[in-house]
Amino acid sequence: MSLLLYFWLFLKASLFSTSGMGNLPSLHADLPARHWATERQFGEALTIGSISPGPTGLWVISLGYLTGGLRGSLLALLAVLLPPLLILGIERLYRRVQNHPAVEGFVHGLGLAVVGIFLVALFGILASAGINTRSVVILLAAIGLAATKRVPVLGIIGLAGIVGVAWRG
Amino acid sequence: MATLTLLRQAAVEQEQWVTETEFTRFWSLVQLAPGINLLALTTLIGRKVSGAKGVFLALLGLLLPSVGITVLLTAAYTHIQHAPIVQHILSGIIPAIVGVGLVTAWQIARPPLEQSRRLGRSSFLLSLVLIGGSIFAARLGHLPVVVILGGAGGGYALWSLWKHRRAQAAQ
Numbered sequence: 001m002s003l004l005l006y007f008w009l010f011l012k013a014s015l016f017s018t019s020g021m022g023n024l025p026s027l028h029a030d031l032p033a034r035h036w037a038t039e040r041q042f043g044e045a046l047t048i049g050s051i052s053p054g055p056t057g058l059w060v061i062s063l064g065y066l067t068g069g070l071r072g073s074l075l076a077l078l079a080v081l082l083p084p085l086l087i088l089g090i091e092r093l094y095r096r097v098q099n100h101p102a103v104e105g106f107v108h109g110l111g112l113a114v115v116g117i118f119l120v121a122l123f124g125i126l127a128s129a130g131i132n133t134r135s136v137v138i139l140l141a142a143i144g145l146a147a148t149k150r151v152p153v154l155g156i157i158g159l160a161g162i163v164g165v166a167w168r169g
Numbered sequence: 170m171a172t173l174t175l176l177r178q179a180a181v182e183q184e185q186w187v188t189e190t191e192f193t194r195f196w197s198l199v200q201l202a203p204g205i206n207l208l209a210l211t212t213l214i215g216r217k218v219s220g221a222k223g224v225f226l227a228l229l230g231l232l233l234p235s236v237g238i239t240v241l242l243t244a245a246y247t248h249i250q251h252a253p254i255v256q257h258i259l260s261g262i263i264p265a266i267v268g269v270g271l272v273t274a275w276q277i278a279r280p281p282l283e284q285s286r287r288l289g290r291s292s293f294l295l296s297l298v299l300i301g302g303s304i305f306a307a308r309l310g311h312l313p314v315v316v317i318l319g320g321a322g323g324g325y326a327l328w329s330l331w332k333h334r335r336a337q338a339a340q
Contacts, residue, residue: 012315014203014204014205015203015204016203016314016315016318017203017204021270021273022277023204024270025307025314026314026315029307029313029314030314043259043262043263043266044246044250044259045243046266046270047259047262047263047266048239048242048243048246049239050266050269051242052235052238052239052242053172053234053235053238054172054207054231054232054234054235054236054238054239055172055205055206055207055208055231055235057204057205057207057208058205058235058236058239059239061236061239061240061243062239062240062242062243065239065240065243065244065247066243066247070240073236073239073240073243077232077236080204080205080208081208081228081232082204083202083203083204084199084202084203084204084205084206084208084209084212085209085212085224086202086203086204087198087199087202087209087212087213088212088213088216088224090198090201090202091198091213094198094201101326101329101330101332101333102326102327102329102330103326104329105322105325105326105327105328105329105330106322106323106325106326107201107322108281108284108285108296108322108325108329109299109321109322109323109324109325109326110318110321110322111277111278111280111281112278112281112282112296112299112300112303112321112325113299113300113303113317113318113320113321113322114277114318115274115277115278115300115303116299116300116301116302116303116304116306116307116317116321117303117304117307117314117317117318118270118273118274118277119271119274119304120304120307120308122267122270122271122274125263125266125267125270126263126264126267128263129260129263129264129267130260134261134264135260135263135264136264138261138264138265138268139264139265139267139268139271140268141265141268142264142265142266142267142268142269143268143269143271143272145268146268146269146272147272153269156265156268156269157262157265157266159265160261160262160264160265160266161258161259161261161262162261163261164257164258164259164260164261164262165254165257165258165261167261168257
């Protein structure tokens with residue numbers, strides 16, 4: 001495993017994402033293809049990331065640890081830390097170009113494509129857990145609970161964990 | 170979400186480092202910054218409070234506990250991951266995480282979709298095509314993510330420019 005490439009894949013994912021789980025699609029396209037991470041590890045890292053405090057985007061630190069040990073998590077940390085610093089320059093630039101139709105259009109198209117790739121990545125992770133009655137019921141229940149916005153993610157995860165033990169498929 | 174709420178309470182209400190308007194402007198601006206929005210927001214607030222030193226201290230404060238706990242939890246998990254009970258728990262949690270992710274995907278998709286619906290049927294249709302096209306390109310085409318993102322962004326940018334020109338010509 002080339003450490004430089006490994007770091008670059010994490011950095012690229014962070015550079016082309018604009019929200020917490022937005023770095024998922026890029027990493028999901030790059031790491032399993034090189035056999036540096038499994039679908040399973042993505043599911044595990046996302047789970048640990050949602051249990052831990054702080055920004056959701058830090059789930060990649062867990063992915064770094066699972067795939068590259070402590071060194072992997074440090075590289076992942078560096079990769080998520082650098083791109084947000086660009087805001088200092090972007091803030092100045094954006095004040096000048098924010099109303100240009102091409103800029104608005106680009107941001108709009110980018111957001112839509114992120115959604116599409118995101119859906120593909122989620123499907124891959126679901127498939128790794130097995131698609132059966134049990135997983136579909138849990139999936140639909142989680143969608144229902146999350147859509148109400150009244151149940152915290154941690155609560156949904158807790159319930160799903162209990163269902164996982166009680167209902168063994 | 171909880172972190173954003175707590176950060177806002179501390180920065181605006183308790184310490185008054187930034188005004189309410191500033192906070193809202195910062196937050197909409199960081200939506201465009203690459204990477205984790207909360208880190209960019211923390212960077213802007215840190216700079217406002219005391220320049221480069223503020224940026225460093227603010228990021229350190231945000232990351233030290235959350236990264237520390239994430240690493241510790243992951244390390245703990247690698248020790249117990251082969252226990253059958255852990256596998257049962259996880260096989261319940263993974264579909265739930267995907268469900269929560271789908272709701273997040275919907276939340277990301279809704280503002281641009283609603284905005285384009287207001288602009289007319291062709292803009293709305295193009296938005297749906299871009300979502301569908303990127304699913305297709307990622308799943309079957311195996312195109313690099315950067316190409317898909319750049320293509321969709323570039324495509325909609327051209328469309329906006331063209332509409333803008335046409336609107337100007339009509340005036």
